[in-house]
Amino acid sequence: MVICIFSGGMKSRTSSPLHIIPFEPRYAAHFKKLNVAWLKKYFYVEPKDELLLENCQESIIDKGGFIYFARYQHKIAGCFSLIPLSDGTLELGKMAVDPNYQGLKIGQQLLQFAIDLAKEKGYKKLILYSSTRLPTALHVYRKYGFKDIPLEEELPYTRSDIKMELILK
Numbered sequence: 001m002v003i004c005i006f007s008g009g010m011k012s013r014t015s016s017p018l019h020i021i022p023f024e025p026r027y028a029a030h031f032k033k034l035n036v037a038w039l040k041k042y043f044y045v046e047p048k049d050e051l052l053l054e055n056c057q058e059s060i061i062d063k064g065g066f067i068y069f070a071r072y073q074h075k076i077a078g079c080f081s082l083i084p085l086s087d088g089t090l091e092l093g094k095m096a097v098d099p100n101y102q103g104l105k106i107g108q109q110l111l112q113f114a115i116d117l118a119k120e121k122g123y124k125k126l127i128l129y130s131s132t133r134l135p136t137a138l139h140v141y142r143k144y145g146f147k148d149i150p151l152e153e154e155l156p157y158t159r160s161d162i163k164m165e166l167i168l169k
Contacts, residue, residue: 092126092127131161
């Protein structure tokens with residue numbers, strides 16, 4: 001399934017420069033490259049990152065998760081993953097947009113697609129881990145309805161100092 005997205009967020013099957021496409025093994029290297037780039041820019045690649053990025057088919061897709069890509073003018077410009085947890089919850093993660101395509105609201109369109117997909121699949125909520133060192137990302141998450149919730153003691157990433165959730169209706 002290929003979804004075309006216009007800047008206003010309307011979905012159409014007609015021509016558009018942005019297409020949100022599902023994971024295929026040939027895109028695995030793009031998933032890793034996009035994520036390693038932003039991780040190295042702001043933090044570092046942690047062991048859990050390495051596991052998810054090196055083996056995204058096995059560690060995300062084969063466990064019932066989802067990976068989607070933004071293809072902008074025939075080039076992979078961004079991505080995200082949804083990892084199933086328990087009790088109808090998905091973790092939104094590994095969201096990245098190539099710096100050459102930032103400012104085009106590709107991240108927001110990916111986020112809206114992720115929310116719509118989670119609702120369509122019947123999940124109850126989305127959670128994510130982030131960092132206060134990423135104020136632009138936090139602003140976007142809040143704009144889409146994510147609320148801050150308490151962090152647990154054992155975190156999946158050292159860089160995480162904020163946890164957010166979105167209750168899906």
